[in-house]
Amino acid sequence: MIDRQIEDEINVLKNEFPIVAILGPRQSGKTTLSRKxxxxxxxxxxxxxxxxxxxxxxxxxxxxxxxxxxxxxEIQRNHKMISYxxxxxxxxxxxxxxxxxxxxNFLLMEQISxxxxxxxxxxxxxxxSIKEIKDLKIDKNELIFKGFYPRIYDQNxxxxxxxxxxxxxxxxxxxxxxxxxxxxxxxxxxMKILAGRTGQEINYKTIGEDCGVSHATxxxxxxxxxxxxxVYRLRPFYNNYNKRxxxxxxxxxTDTGLVCSxxxxxxxxxxxxxxxxxxxxxxxxxNEVMKANYNQGEKYEIYFWRDNHKKEIDLIIDxxxxxxxxxxKSSETINEKYxxxxxxxNELTGIDKENMYLIYGGKENMVRNDMNVIxxxxxxxxxxxxxx
Numbered sequence: 001m002i003d004r005q006i007e008d009e010i011n012v013l014k015n016e017f018p019i020v021a022i023l024g025p026r027q028s029g030k031t032t033l034s035r036k037x038x039x040x041x042x043x044x045x046x047x048x049x050x051x052x053x054x055x056x057x058x059x060x061x062x063x064x065x066x067x068x069x070x071x072x073x074e075i076q077r078n079h080k081m082i083s084y085x086x087x088x089x090x091x092x093x094x095x096x097x098x099x100x101x102x103x104x105n106f107l108l109m110e111q112i113s114x115x116x117x118x119x120x121x122x123x124x125x126x127x128x129s130i131k132e133i134k135d136l137k138i139d140k141n142e143l144i145f146k147g148f149y150p151r152i153y154d155q156n157x158x159x160x161x162x163x164x165x166x167x168x169x170x171x172x173x174x175x176x177x178x179x180x181x182x183x184x185x186x187x188x189x190x191m192k193i194l195a196g197r198t199g200q201e202i203n204y205k206t207i208g209e210d211c212g213v214s215h216a217t218x219x220x221x222x223x224x225x226x227x228x229x230x231v232y233r234l235r236p237f238y239n240n241y242n243k244r245x246x247x248x249x250x251x252x253x254t255d256t257g258l259v260c261s262x263x264x265x266x267x268x269x270x271x272x273x274x275x276x277x278x279x280x281x282x283x284x285x286x287n288e289v290m291k292a293n294y295n296q297g298e299k300y301e302i303y304f305w306r307d308n309h310k311k312e313i314d315l316i317i318d319x320x321x322x323x324x325x326x327x328x329k330s331s332e333t334i335n336e337k338y339x340x341x342x343x344x345x346n347e348l349t350g351i352d353k354e355n356m357y358l359i360y361g362g363k364e365n366m367v368r369n370d371m372n373v374i375x376x377x378x379x380x381x382x383x384x385x386x387x388x
Contacts, residue, residue: 002132002150004033005295006125011037012297013121014096018089021112022101024125025229025254026170029150030101033125034071038099042070046077059084068097076102082111089119103174103228124294126229126287127255128153130377140361140376144284145268147257163261167191174228181221186211190221194231194251195262199279199286201248202233222251229254234286237303237316246306256284281330285359285376286315292380305345313345324355332362339369 010033013020022030035043044066046052055062055078063084066072075081089098100120102108112120127148136153138146146152146159149166171188175181190211197207202222204215211218225231233249253259259280260271271277289302300319306312315326325345329338342356353370359379366373 001032001036002128002153004029004125005129005132005292006123007033007037009295009297010123013123014038014099016095017119017121018092018095019085019098019100019116019120020096021120021122022099022125023108023122023229024103025127026103026174027149027151027166028103028125028127028229030103030125031073032150034073034099034101038069038071040069041099042066043073044070045073046081047074052077055081063088068092068094070097071099071101073101074103075100076108079108079111082108082115086115086119109227123297124229126291126294129291129295130288131380134377141268141271144256144271144280145260145265147255147260148287149255149257152257159257160261160266163258166258167261170228170230175224181224186213187221190218191225192262194222194225195253195259196276197251198231198253198259198276199282200250201246202251203248230258232290234302234304237305237313237318246308250304252283252286254287254290256280256287259283278330281361281376282314282328285328285379288379289315289317311341311344313341322355323349323351324357325349325351326357326359329358329360331360334358334360334362334368334373339371342371343369 010020010022014037022034024030031045044051046055054065059081062081067088072081085098085100112122128150129148130143133148133153147163149162151157152159152162167188171184175184175187181187190207190213193207193210204218204222208215208218222231222233226233231251231253233251235249236246263274263276265271265274271280274280286302293300293302300317303316303318304312304314305316305325313325314328317324317326325342327338327342329335338358338360342358345351346353346356354372356371358368358371358373359376360373361376363375363377364373365375365378
């Protein structure tokens with residue numbers, strides 16, 4: 001079993017809060033992880049109809065039966081239980097005795113925030129990180145093509161088979177439950193169109209025109225995907241430095257294997273020639289930064305920066321008083337023009353060049369133009385090493 005980097009954070013939270021919540025996309029390893037860390041706890045899944053029926057018809061009796069040292073898996077299947085957990089843990093007055101997992105946080109997060117404020121330590125588990133499976137010694141293109149969902153590696157499932165079934169299961173189990181999605185074929189088309197825009201600024205109107213639905217519908221559907229941890233929106237950095245800035249967020253999928261599947265990429269070799277090679281690689285790297293943040297308790301904020309002259313920085317990591325500018329390039333050969341955005345931002349902000357990074361598709365680490373050049377597989381040994 002592959003150890004997960006988030007384990008340390010969960011072990012801290014279980015001593016601080018009555019409830020520990022492990023949220024994340026389907027198949028990211030939430031059940032396996034919770035049963036590993038809380039191996040002596042009783043496991044109860046709301047996917048089991050008998051369990052669901054018991055909890056739905058008699059929530060107080062249910063919590064008397066499973067009062068502590070229990071994992072409630074897929075709790076989004078029974079939102080009512082969240083309200084009853086509030087009074088239950090208040091009476092229990094013990095930390096770390098209830099663990100909940102959920103794969104769809106559209107309503108779950110709202111209910112947790114309202115009913116369990118101050119009572120729950122929340123973690124977000126995304127699929128494997130590069131660091132977690134580094135010992136497997138998989139090359140860059142294969143990692144991007146296969147993605148990082150644990151079952152692909154644990155059970156040696158072909159990526160194309162896994163994602164075909166993953167999309168089908170997601171549509172069947174999650175999307176069908178939402179009343180504002182009634183044309184599932186159009187929704188699948190929308191996901192494929194969106195995959196072609198990973199790493200790009202969102203234009204709801206043009207996506208809607210391509211899908212044949214309104215821009216308001218596109219906004220709703222993106223919110224659904226974001227709530228399911230399928231995509232996320234990266235916000236622009238608003239410190240304007242006396243410049244006009246873009247205000248639209250950029251969209252990224254949380255897994256490159258899913259992107260490849262939706263785009264119809266069938267072999268890892270196709271990535272070298274694909275017109276979206278740069279955007280997919282950028283998604284790959286930014287996902288790793290996102291995973292590292294979640295795994296350590298969300299210690300920083302991440303943004304991109306672009307002004308109206310199309311000067312841009314792919315990624316800004318913001319620790320408050322300290323900020324890092326990062327440019328991402330898929331090429332294995334370093335070109336001097338790759339530093340243009342970093343140089344411009346350095347002059348504009350006065351941020352030290354030692355806090356500027358170029359992450360690229362090659363294997364060597366070096367310093368160029370007084371800035372750091374870091375290999376794709378060395379970003380958390382070579383980049384802001386003391387902070388993450």
